[in-house]
Amino acid sequence: xxxxxxxxxxxxxxxxxxxxxxxxxxxxxxxxxxxxxxxxxxxxxxxxxxxxxxxxxxxxxxxxxxxxxxxxxxxxxxxxxxxxxxxxxxxxxxxxxxxxxxxxxxxxxxxxxxxxxxxxxxxxxxxxxxxxxxxxxxxxxxxxxxxxxxxxxxxxxxxxxxxxxxxxxxxxxxxxxxxxxxxxxxxxxxxxxxxxxxxxxxxxxxxxxxxxxxxxxxxxxxxxxxxxxxxxxxxxxxxxxxxxxxxxxxxxxxxxxxxxxxxxxxxxxxxxxxxxxxxxxxxxxxxxxxxxxxxxxxxxxxxxxxxxxxxxxxxxxxxxxxxxxxxxxxxxxxxxxx
Numbered sequence: 001x002x003x004x005x006x007x008x009x010x011x012x013x014x015x016x017x018x019x020x021x022x023x024x025x026x027x028x029x030x031x032x033x034x035x036x037x038x039x040x041x042x043x044x045x046x047x048x049x050x051x052x053x054x055x056x057x058x059x060x061x062x063x064x065x066x067x068x069x070x071x072x073x074x075x076x077x078x079x080x081x082x083x084x085x086x087x088x089x090x091x092x093x094x095x096x097x098x099x100x101x102x103x104x105x106x107x108x109x110x111x112x113x114x115x116x117x118x119x120x121x122x123x124x125x126x127x128x129x130x131x132x133x134x135x136x137x138x139x140x141x142x143x144x145x146x147x148x149x150x151x152x153x154x155x156x157x158x159x160x161x162x163x164x165x166x167x168x169x170x171x172x173x174x175x176x177x178x179x180x181x182x183x184x185x186x187x188x189x190x191x192x193x194x195x196x197x198x199x200x201x202x203x204x205x206x207x208x209x210x211x212x213x214x215x216x217x218x219x220x221x222x223x224x225x226x227x228x229x230x231x232x233x234x235x236x237x238x239x240x241x242x243x244x245x246x247x248x249x250x251x252x253x254x255x256x257x258x259x260x261x262x263x264x265x266x267x268x269x270x271x272x273x274x275x276x277x278x279x280x281x282x283x284x285x286x287x288x289x290x291x292x293x294x295x296x297x298x299x300x301x302x303x304x305x306x307x308x309x310x311x312x313x314x315x316x317x318x319x320x321x322x323x324x325x326x327x328x329x330x331x332x333x334x335x336x337x338x
Contacts, residue, residue, distance in 0.1 A: 011056070011240070014037060014038075014039060014047065015047060015051065016159050017036070017037040018033060018037055018039075018044060018047055018048065018051070019051070019056075019057075019156070019159045019233065019235070020159050020160045021033045021036055021037065022048070022057075022060070022232075022233040023155050023156055023159060023160070023232055023233050024155070025230070025231050026060040026061070026197045026198055026231040026232055026233045027060075027197055027198060027231045029041070030042075030044040030045045030048070031044075054239065055236050055239045056235060056236055056239045056240060057233055057234070057235060057236075058234040058235060058236050058322075058325065059195075059196065059233075059234045059325070060196055060197040060198045060231070060232075060233055060234075061194060061197055061231070061232050061233070061234050061325075061327060062190070062193040062194045062197040062228055062230075062231055062327070062328075063153050063170050063228070063229040063230045063231070063232060063327065064190055064194060064227065064228060064229070064327050064328050065226055065227055065228075065229050066118055066327075066328065067179075068178070068179055068180045068225065068226065068227050069179065069180070069182060069187075069227065070120060070179045071118050071119065071120060072118070072119055072120070072121065072122070072125070072147065072148075073102070073116060073117070073118055073147070073148040073151075074116070074117045074119065074122075074125045074129075074145060074146065074147050074148070075103075075114060075115065075116045075117070075145070075146045075148070075278075076114070076115045076116075076117065076129055076132070076143065076144075076145055077110075077111045077113075077114050077143065077144040077145070077146075077281070078111060078112060078113045078114075078115075078136070078140065078142075078143050079110070079111050079112050079140075079141045079142040079143070080112050080113075080136075080139045080140060080141055081139060081140075081141040082139065083112075083139050087139070088106060088112060088113070089106070089321075091113060091136065091139075092104055092105075092106055092113060092321075092323045093323070094132075094135070095113070095115045095132075095323070095324070096323045096324045098115075098128075098132075100117050100118060100119055100128055101115050101116060101117055101118075101324060101326075102116045102117070102118050102324070102325075102326050102327060102328070103115065103116035103322075103324060103325055103326070104116075104322070104323040104324040105319045105320075105321065105322045105323060106319070106320050106321045106323070107246070107317040107318060107319050107320060108317065108318045108320055109315065109316045109317040109318055110248065110315040110316065110317055111144075111317050114246075114317065117129075118328075122147075129145070144280070144281035144282075145280050145281060146278040146279065146280035146281055146282065146285070147278060147279045147280055148276055148277075148278055149277045149278060149279055150263070150275075150276060150277035151274065151275075151276050151277075152170065152267050152274065152275045152276075153170040153229070153230075153232070153273075153274060154170070154267070154272060154273050154274070154275070155232070155273075156233075156235055156273065156289065157270050157271065158240075158242070158270075158271065158289065159235075159240075170229045170230050180225050180227060182222075182227065185208070185218070186218055186221075186222060188208060189204065189208065189215065189218055189219070189222070190222070190227070190228070190328055191328055192204055192207055192208070193219075193228070194326065194327050194328040197231040197232070201215045201216050201219075234325055236322075237289050237319075241291070242289045242290060242291065243289070243290055243291075243292065243293065243296070243318055243319075244287070244288075244289060244318070244319035244322075245287070245288045245289075245290055245293075245296045245316065245317070245318055245319070246285060246286070246287050246288075246316065246317040246318075246319065247285065247286040247287075247288070247296075247299075247300055247303075247314055247315075247316055248282050248285055248314060248315040248316065248317065249282060249283060249284040249285070249286065249303075249311055249313075249314045250282045250283055250311070250312045250313040250314065251282075251283040251284060251310055251311060251312060252309065252310060252311070252312045254309060254310050258307075258309065258310050259310065261307075261310075262284075262307050262310045262311070263275065263277060263284070265303075265306070265307075266284070266286050266303065269286075269288065269299065271288045271289050271290050271299070272286060272287070272288055273287050273288065273289055274286075274287035275287070282315075293318065296316065296318075300314055300316065
Protein backbone atom coordinates (compact mmCIF):
# COMPACT_ATOMS: atom_id res chain seq x y z
CA UNK A 1 0.00 0.00 0.00
CA UNK A 2 1.31 3.42 -0.89
CA UNK A 3 -0.12 6.67 0.35
CA UNK A 4 -3.38 8.58 0.15
CA UNK A 5 -2.63 11.96 -1.36
CA UNK A 6 -4.87 14.87 -2.35
CA UNK A 7 -5.10 18.60 -1.76
CA UNK A 8 -6.43 18.19 1.77
CA UNK A 9 -4.92 14.91 2.86
CA UNK A 10 -1.46 13.37 2.71
CA UNK A 11 -1.21 10.06 4.54
CA UNK A 12 1.97 8.03 4.37
CA UNK A 13 2.37 4.33 5.11
CA UNK A 14 2.94 4.94 8.84
CA UNK A 15 -0.22 7.04 9.13
CA UNK A 16 -2.23 4.31 7.44
CA UNK A 17 -0.77 1.66 9.73
CA UNK A 18 -1.64 3.74 12.79
CA UNK A 19 -5.20 4.25 11.52
CA UNK A 20 -5.45 0.53 10.85
CA UNK A 21 -4.44 -0.28 14.42
CA UNK A 22 -6.90 2.27 15.81
CA UNK A 23 -9.61 0.78 13.60
CA UNK A 24 -8.89 -2.66 15.04
CA UNK A 25 -8.80 -1.45 18.65
CA UNK A 26 -8.75 2.25 19.45
CA UNK A 27 -7.99 1.61 23.15
CA UNK A 28 -4.52 0.34 22.33
CA UNK A 29 -1.80 2.36 24.02
CA UNK A 30 0.61 4.48 22.00
CA UNK A 31 3.40 2.12 23.07
CA UNK A 32 1.56 -0.95 21.79
CA UNK A 33 0.72 0.72 18.48
CA UNK A 34 4.32 1.93 18.20
CA UNK A 35 5.70 -1.59 18.53
CA UNK A 36 3.40 -2.81 15.76
CA UNK A 37 4.15 0.00 13.31
CA UNK A 38 7.82 0.59 14.15
CA UNK A 39 7.60 4.00 15.83
CA UNK A 40 8.19 5.38 19.31
CA UNK A 41 5.17 6.10 21.50
CA UNK A 42 5.97 9.83 21.29
CA UNK A 43 5.86 9.78 17.49
CA UNK A 44 2.62 7.74 17.53
CA UNK A 45 1.03 10.34 19.82
CA UNK A 46 2.23 13.18 17.58
CA UNK A 47 0.83 11.51 14.48
CA UNK A 48 -2.54 10.73 16.11
CA UNK A 49 -2.82 14.34 17.31
CA UNK A 50 -2.03 15.50 13.78
CA UNK A 51 -4.68 13.21 12.28
CA UNK A 52 -7.23 14.70 14.67
CA UNK A 53 -6.22 18.31 13.91
CA UNK A 54 -6.43 17.66 10.17
CA UNK A 55 -9.99 16.37 10.53
CA UNK A 56 -9.19 12.82 9.43
CA UNK A 57 -10.03 11.27 12.80
CA UNK A 58 -13.48 12.41 13.97
CA UNK A 59 -13.60 10.47 17.25
CA UNK A 60 -12.59 7.27 18.99
CA UNK A 61 -15.76 5.28 19.39
CA UNK A 62 -16.90 2.44 21.60
CA UNK A 63 -19.29 0.15 19.74
CA UNK A 64 -22.32 -0.43 21.97
CA UNK A 65 -24.91 -3.12 21.39
CA UNK A 66 -27.81 -0.89 22.39
CA UNK A 67 -30.28 -3.69 21.65
CA UNK A 68 -28.95 -5.44 24.77
CA UNK A 69 -29.90 -2.31 26.69
CA UNK A 70 -33.49 -2.49 25.48
CA UNK A 71 -32.94 0.39 23.04
CA UNK A 72 -34.39 0.37 19.52
CA UNK A 73 -32.96 2.20 16.51
CA UNK A 74 -35.24 4.00 14.07
CA UNK A 75 -34.24 6.22 11.16
CA UNK A 76 -36.22 9.14 9.80
CA UNK A 77 -35.72 10.17 6.17
CA UNK A 78 -36.96 13.61 5.11
CA UNK A 79 -37.34 15.45 1.81
CA UNK A 80 -38.18 19.16 1.80
CA UNK A 81 -39.63 21.69 -0.61
CA UNK A 82 -38.86 25.38 -1.11
CA UNK A 83 -35.94 25.40 1.28
CA UNK A 84 -32.50 27.00 0.97
CA UNK A 85 -29.15 25.73 2.25
CA UNK A 86 -29.14 27.87 5.40
CA UNK A 87 -32.62 26.73 6.40
CA UNK A 88 -31.70 23.11 5.74
CA UNK A 89 -28.58 23.37 7.91
CA UNK A 90 -30.71 25.00 10.61
CA UNK A 91 -33.00 21.96 10.57
CA UNK A 92 -29.97 19.68 10.79
CA UNK A 93 -28.77 21.64 13.82
CA UNK A 94 -32.19 21.10 15.42
CA UNK A 95 -31.79 17.34 14.99
CA UNK A 96 -28.19 17.56 16.22
CA UNK A 97 -29.36 19.04 19.53
CA UNK A 98 -32.13 16.48 19.98
CA UNK A 99 -31.22 14.22 22.93
CA UNK A 100 -32.45 11.02 21.25
CA UNK A 101 -30.66 11.35 17.89
CA UNK A 102 -27.50 9.32 17.32
CA UNK A 103 -26.75 10.24 13.70
CA UNK A 104 -27.71 13.28 11.62
CA UNK A 105 -26.62 13.93 8.04
CA UNK A 106 -27.51 16.05 5.05
CA UNK A 107 -27.66 14.09 1.81
CA UNK A 108 -28.19 14.44 -1.92
CA UNK A 109 -30.27 12.00 -3.95
CA UNK A 110 -33.65 10.69 -2.87
CA UNK A 111 -33.58 12.40 0.54
CA UNK A 112 -32.34 15.68 1.99
CA UNK A 113 -31.80 14.71 5.63
CA UNK A 114 -31.46 11.45 7.54
CA UNK A 115 -31.60 11.15 11.32
CA UNK A 116 -31.20 8.07 13.49
CA UNK A 117 -33.10 7.88 16.78
CA UNK A 118 -32.43 5.62 19.76
CA UNK A 119 -35.56 5.06 21.84
CA UNK A 120 -37.00 2.55 24.31
CA UNK A 121 -40.13 1.66 22.34
CA UNK A 122 -42.10 2.52 19.20
CA UNK A 123 -44.53 4.78 21.08
CA UNK A 124 -41.64 6.92 22.31
CA UNK A 125 -40.33 7.20 18.76
CA UNK A 126 -43.78 8.14 17.45
CA UNK A 127 -44.06 10.92 20.04
CA UNK A 128 -40.60 12.27 19.22
CA UNK A 129 -41.15 12.19 15.47
CA UNK A 130 -44.60 13.74 15.62
CA UNK A 131 -43.17 16.69 17.54
CA UNK A 132 -40.44 17.07 14.91
CA UNK A 133 -42.83 16.81 11.97
CA UNK A 134 -45.15 19.41 13.46
CA UNK A 135 -42.25 21.88 13.56
CA UNK A 136 -41.30 21.14 9.93
CA UNK A 137 -44.75 20.85 8.38
CA UNK A 138 -44.40 24.01 6.27
CA UNK A 139 -41.35 22.65 4.46
CA UNK A 140 -41.89 18.88 4.48
CA UNK A 141 -42.52 17.16 1.15
CA UNK A 142 -42.07 13.49 2.05
CA UNK A 143 -40.88 11.22 4.84
CA UNK A 144 -39.97 7.58 5.44
CA UNK A 145 -39.22 5.55 8.55
CA UNK A 146 -37.23 2.35 9.11
CA UNK A 147 -36.46 0.22 12.17
CA UNK A 148 -33.09 -1.52 12.32
CA UNK A 149 -33.16 -5.32 12.65
CA UNK A 150 -29.54 -6.14 11.80
CA UNK A 151 -26.44 -3.99 11.75
CA UNK A 152 -22.83 -4.92 11.00
CA UNK A 153 -20.22 -2.37 11.98
CA UNK A 154 -17.22 -3.08 9.78
CA UNK A 155 -13.69 -1.78 9.47
CA UNK A 156 -12.54 0.91 7.04
CA UNK A 157 -11.01 -1.64 4.69
CA UNK A 158 -9.17 0.85 2.49
CA UNK A 159 -6.75 1.72 5.31
CA UNK A 160 -5.78 -1.90 5.96
CA UNK A 161 -2.91 -3.42 4.03
CA UNK A 162 -3.82 -7.00 4.83
CA UNK A 163 -7.23 -8.57 4.31
CA UNK A 164 -9.18 -8.31 7.54
CA UNK A 165 -10.42 -11.41 9.31
CA UNK A 166 -13.82 -12.06 10.85
CA UNK A 167 -12.91 -9.92 13.87
CA UNK A 168 -13.07 -6.82 11.68
CA UNK A 169 -16.86 -7.14 11.48
CA UNK A 170 -18.99 -6.46 14.54
CA UNK A 171 -22.53 -7.72 14.10
CA UNK A 172 -25.42 -6.94 16.37
CA UNK A 173 -29.14 -7.21 15.83
CA UNK A 174 -32.45 -7.41 17.68
CA UNK A 175 -33.63 -10.93 17.10
CA UNK A 176 -30.83 -12.87 18.79
CA UNK A 177 -29.82 -10.61 21.65
CA UNK A 178 -31.42 -10.71 25.06
CA UNK A 179 -31.64 -7.57 27.15
CA UNK A 180 -29.11 -7.30 29.98
CA UNK A 181 -29.64 -5.54 33.28
CA UNK A 182 -27.39 -2.50 33.52
CA UNK A 183 -27.31 -0.04 36.42
CA UNK A 184 -26.96 3.73 36.27
CA UNK A 185 -23.22 3.58 36.92
CA UNK A 186 -22.63 1.31 33.93
CA UNK A 187 -24.78 3.60 31.78
CA UNK A 188 -22.59 6.53 32.85
CA UNK A 189 -19.47 4.51 32.02
CA UNK A 190 -20.84 3.63 28.58
CA UNK A 191 -21.65 7.26 27.89
CA UNK A 192 -18.09 8.35 28.72
CA UNK A 193 -16.54 5.57 26.64
CA UNK A 194 -18.66 6.39 23.59
CA UNK A 195 -17.48 10.00 23.77
CA UNK A 196 -13.83 8.92 23.79
CA UNK A 197 -12.82 5.27 23.69
CA UNK A 198 -9.15 6.15 24.33
CA UNK A 199 -9.67 7.65 27.77
CA UNK A 200 -7.45 5.86 30.27
CA UNK A 201 -9.00 3.94 33.14
CA UNK A 202 -7.54 6.44 35.62
CA UNK A 203 -9.19 9.36 33.79
CA UNK A 204 -12.57 7.61 33.72
CA UNK A 205 -12.25 6.79 37.42
CA UNK A 206 -11.81 10.49 38.24
CA UNK A 207 -14.88 11.40 36.20
CA UNK A 208 -17.00 8.78 37.97
CA UNK A 209 -15.42 9.38 41.39
CA UNK A 210 -14.33 5.80 41.90
CA UNK A 211 -11.15 3.68 41.56
CA UNK A 212 -9.42 2.48 38.38
CA UNK A 213 -9.93 -1.09 39.60
CA UNK A 214 -13.71 -0.63 39.65
CA UNK A 215 -13.68 0.87 36.15
CA UNK A 216 -11.55 -1.98 34.75
CA UNK A 217 -13.85 -4.56 36.36
CA UNK A 218 -17.02 -2.91 34.99
CA UNK A 219 -15.54 -2.61 31.49
CA UNK A 220 -14.60 -6.30 31.47
CA UNK A 221 -18.12 -7.17 32.60
CA UNK A 222 -19.71 -5.07 29.82
CA UNK A 223 -17.39 -6.67 27.25
CA UNK A 224 -18.19 -10.17 28.56
CA UNK A 225 -21.93 -9.47 28.28
CA UNK A 226 -21.38 -8.30 24.67
CA UNK A 227 -22.75 -4.85 25.50
CA UNK A 228 -19.39 -3.37 24.53
CA UNK A 229 -18.53 -5.00 21.21
CA UNK A 230 -15.29 -3.24 20.39
CA UNK A 231 -13.38 0.01 20.07
CA UNK A 232 -12.96 1.69 16.71
CA UNK A 233 -12.03 4.98 15.08
CA UNK A 234 -14.57 7.12 13.24
CA UNK A 235 -13.01 8.73 10.16
CA UNK A 236 -14.05 11.59 7.91
CA UNK A 237 -14.37 10.05 4.40
CA UNK A 238 -14.03 13.43 2.67
CA UNK A 239 -10.69 14.03 4.36
CA UNK A 240 -9.49 10.73 2.90
CA UNK A 241 -10.70 11.43 -0.64
CA UNK A 242 -13.76 9.18 -0.27
CA UNK A 243 -17.48 9.77 -0.57
CA UNK A 244 -19.99 8.33 1.89
CA UNK A 245 -22.75 6.58 -0.07
CA UNK A 246 -25.97 4.95 1.12
CA UNK A 247 -27.82 2.41 -1.02
CA UNK A 248 -31.50 1.97 -0.18
CA UNK A 249 -32.63 -1.45 -1.41
CA UNK A 250 -36.11 -2.90 -1.89
CA UNK A 251 -36.14 -6.71 -1.80
CA UNK A 252 -38.48 -9.15 -3.46
CA UNK A 253 -40.25 -11.91 -1.56
CA UNK A 254 -37.71 -14.70 -1.64
CA UNK A 255 -36.37 -17.66 0.33
CA UNK A 256 -34.39 -17.22 3.54
CA UNK A 257 -31.39 -18.88 1.90
CA UNK A 258 -31.33 -16.41 -1.01
CA UNK A 259 -31.82 -13.48 1.37
CA UNK A 260 -29.00 -14.66 3.63
CA UNK A 261 -26.72 -15.08 0.60
CA UNK A 262 -27.48 -11.52 -0.51
CA UNK A 263 -26.90 -10.05 2.96
CA UNK A 264 -23.63 -11.98 3.31
CA UNK A 265 -22.38 -10.86 -0.11
CA UNK A 266 -23.38 -7.21 0.34
CA UNK A 267 -21.77 -7.14 3.79
CA UNK A 268 -18.51 -8.52 2.40
CA UNK A 269 -18.08 -5.86 -0.29
CA UNK A 270 -14.65 -4.20 0.06
CA UNK A 271 -16.04 -0.73 0.78
CA UNK A 272 -19.05 -1.68 2.91
CA UNK A 273 -19.01 -0.22 6.42
CA UNK A 274 -22.60 -0.48 7.76
CA UNK A 275 -24.82 -3.11 6.13
CA UNK A 276 -28.27 -2.92 7.75
CA UNK A 277 -31.37 -5.10 7.53
CA UNK A 278 -34.36 -2.88 8.23
CA UNK A 279 -38.13 -3.00 8.48
CA UNK A 280 -40.30 -0.22 7.12
CA UNK A 281 -40.30 1.75 3.87
CA UNK A 282 -37.65 -0.59 2.37
CA UNK A 283 -35.70 -3.69 3.38
CA UNK A 284 -31.93 -3.18 3.32
CA UNK A 285 -29.45 -0.32 3.59
CA UNK A 286 -25.83 -0.50 2.57
CA UNK A 287 -23.39 2.24 3.58
CA UNK A 288 -20.16 2.41 1.61
CA UNK A 289 -16.99 4.51 1.40
CA UNK A 290 -16.09 4.87 -2.28
CA UNK A 291 -13.81 6.84 -4.60
CA UNK A 292 -16.55 8.36 -6.76
CA UNK A 293 -20.23 8.46 -7.66
CA UNK A 294 -19.41 6.40 -10.75
CA UNK A 295 -17.93 3.68 -8.55
CA UNK A 296 -21.12 3.74 -6.46
CA UNK A 297 -23.24 3.22 -9.59
CA UNK A 298 -21.01 0.30 -10.59
CA UNK A 299 -21.49 -1.36 -7.19
CA UNK A 300 -25.28 -0.97 -7.39
CA UNK A 301 -25.38 -2.35 -10.93
CA UNK A 302 -23.24 -5.33 -9.89
CA UNK A 303 -25.56 -6.12 -6.98
CA UNK A 304 -28.64 -5.90 -9.19
CA UNK A 305 -27.03 -8.15 -11.83
CA UNK A 306 -25.86 -10.74 -9.28
CA UNK A 307 -29.15 -10.89 -7.36
CA UNK A 308 -31.91 -10.23 -9.94
CA UNK A 309 -34.40 -12.42 -8.05
CA UNK A 310 -33.67 -10.76 -4.70
CA UNK A 311 -33.37 -7.02 -5.44
CA UNK A 312 -36.61 -5.42 -6.67
CA UNK A 313 -35.37 -1.84 -6.85
CA UNK A 314 -32.94 0.59 -5.25
CA UNK A 315 -32.43 4.27 -4.51
CA UNK A 316 -29.36 6.13 -3.30
CA UNK A 317 -28.12 8.99 -1.17
CA UNK A 318 -24.71 10.66 -0.98
CA UNK A 319 -23.88 12.06 2.44
CA UNK A 320 -22.80 15.66 1.92
CA UNK A 321 -22.32 16.57 5.58
CA UNK A 322 -22.42 14.66 8.87
CA UNK A 323 -23.68 16.73 11.78
CA UNK A 324 -23.74 14.08 14.48
CA UNK A 325 -22.40 10.60 15.13
CA UNK A 326 -23.07 9.53 18.69
CA UNK A 327 -23.65 5.81 19.20
CA UNK A 328 -24.99 6.31 22.72
CA UNK A 329 -26.68 9.73 22.98
CA UNK A 330 -28.56 9.11 26.22
CA UNK A 331 -28.15 11.43 29.20
CA UNK A 332 -26.53 9.69 32.14
CA UNK A 333 -26.44 10.05 35.90
CA UNK A 334 -23.18 9.69 37.79
CA UNK A 335 -23.64 7.44 40.80
CA UNK A 336 -21.43 5.38 43.06
CA UNK A 337 -21.49 1.64 42.24
CA UNK A 338 -23.23 -0.59 44.73
